[in-house]
């Protein structure tokens with residue numbers, strides 16, 4: 027399915043449904059919630075959400091839920107196993123004609139980066155190996171948000187978290203979840219941002235159409251954990267793309283394609299200076315960390331440009 031076949035060509039093609047209703051207990055300005063709103067609007071109401079413990083498991087607090095489809099809560103490690111059970115049950119109901127084909131539902135895992143890059147990886151690996159037909163949505167707020175923004179496998183080098191409070195911030199490096207999944211030969215992979223809704227809609231449309239295991243990694247600015255005013259969430263999402271910090275890309279049929287190459291990339295400082303978690307990088311003696319970050323981003327895009335030029 028080529029992106030030119032998409033039903034979403036212009037912003038006015040985007041649905042204004044708000045399938046996920048308002049009035050949840052999630053923080054104001056949550057970029058993860060914004061992306062999930064947009065994703066569910068494309069997937070539609072016939073969606074079963076299997077939710078690993080994290081911020082978004084607070085969306086449904088009995089007896090209230092903003093979901094119009096079904097919702098299942100699991101432990102952090104086992105959402106893909108839960109998704110397998112739901113898919114198997116649906117397949118059985120279809121095979122025995124207890125439900126009609128048009129009553130089938132899309133099975134979706136919803137998890138944070140802590141589950142996706144660490145605690146839930148082994149169940150994920152098993153689900154991909156079994157070619158489970160599901161979409162794994164990781165809202166990446168780059169930390170264990172629900173428990174107070176401790177460092178996770180998704181935390182970027184140099185960011186301050188509640189477990190990396192030192193003058194240099196987090197000394198580890200963000201795990202490359204896209205490459206981890208790619209090494210497992212999934213059906214489809216994509217990175218998205220709620221601040222780029224047209225690009226997001228096209229990718230969700232594709233993930234829905236392609237059978238097999240798919241991953242969507244949604245950039246999720248987190249005012250509470252990243253320390254910025256909630257009204258700046260969309261701007262931070264845009265800056266992540268314009269500085270090249272968050273590449274928008276997809277993987278299909280063994281190939282990675284960048285869906286938006288930022289022209290005239292802005293310096294990474296434009297993105298960093300908006301967030302309290304990076305404030306220490308502007309202290310005397312830490313300029314080298316910003317230089318390293320800029321060098322990493324430049325090296326990434328040099329490599330993308332070279333492979334586009336050579337076709338490799």
Ligand SMILES: Cc1ncc(C[n+]2csc(CCOP(=O)(O)OP(=O)(O)O)c2C)c(N)n1
Nearest residue numbers: 079080081102138139140141169170171172
């Ligand atoms: C095995 C396990 N360890 C720790 C916890 C406590 N816990 C609940 S939610 C959470 C944070 C999850 O982080 P992430 O997956 O990134 O989602 P977010 O909270 O950021 O939405 C943690 C550590 C748990 N539920 N299970």
Ligand code: SF4
Nearest residue numbers: 053056081167171248
């Ligand atoms: S802590 Fe961050 S990711 Fe979690 S709900 Fe609040 S803004 Fe969203």
